[in-house]
Amino acid sequence: MDYRAILQNHFDMIVGKQLTELHLACEMMMFSFEEYELHTQCLTRIVCENDILVTTLDYQNWDGENEKHNDMWYNLARHIDLLINKKVIKTQLTDTNDLLIWLESDVCIQ
Numbered sequence: 001m002d003y004r005a006i007l008q009n010h011f012d013m014i015v016g017k018q019l020t021e022l023h024l025a026c027e028m029m030m031f032s033f034e035e036y037e038l039h040t041q042c043l044t045r046i047v048c049e050n051d052i053l054v055t056t057l058d059y060q061n062w063d064g065e066n067e068k069h070n071d072m073w074y075n076l077a078r079h080i081d082l083l084i085n086k087k088v089i090k091t092q093l094t095d096t097n098d099l100l101i102w103l104e105s106d107v108c109i110q
Contacts, residue, residue, distance in 0.1 A: 004093055011091040011099060014038075018085050019103060024072055027056050031109070033088060045110045046076075046083070053079040053107070082107050 014033040021032035031038045045055040058072035086103040093099055101109040 004097070007097075008091070008093045011093060011101075014088045014101070015091060016087060018087050019083055020085065022076065022080075022083060024076065029056060046079070046107060047110060048079070048082060048105070048107045053082070 014036050017033040017036060019031060019033055021030075023030040023032075029040045029044045031040075040056070043056055046053045054072060054075040056072065058075055082105045083103065086105045086107065088101055089104050090102040091100065092102075098110065103109070
């Protein structure tokens with residue numbers, strides 16, 4: 001089995017699991033899928049119907065005083081109902097090794 005198949009098998013473990021928590025820190029998104037955790041230390045986007053809801057780049061727009069005063073926290077708060085307690089319906093590791101996670105709410109975490 002090649003490394004991509006091994007990775008895909010690991011990511012498939014979250015299919016059917018709910019996204020129970022989402023935390024933000026240090027330009028990172030940390031996702032809890034019941035007993036599984038995924039910490040992203042790269043560009044991460046949350047997309048719904050071809051509309052970008054939130055991205056880790058949104059963190060750059062902050063007031064320099066309070067880490068929660070940025071577009072990342074603001075956009076996440078606006079769309080949290082599309083994410084929390086939604087089940088993962090599919091995961092895909094692309095040919096360029098990008099991970100896509102689809103939730104039942106028509107949301108894709110990229």
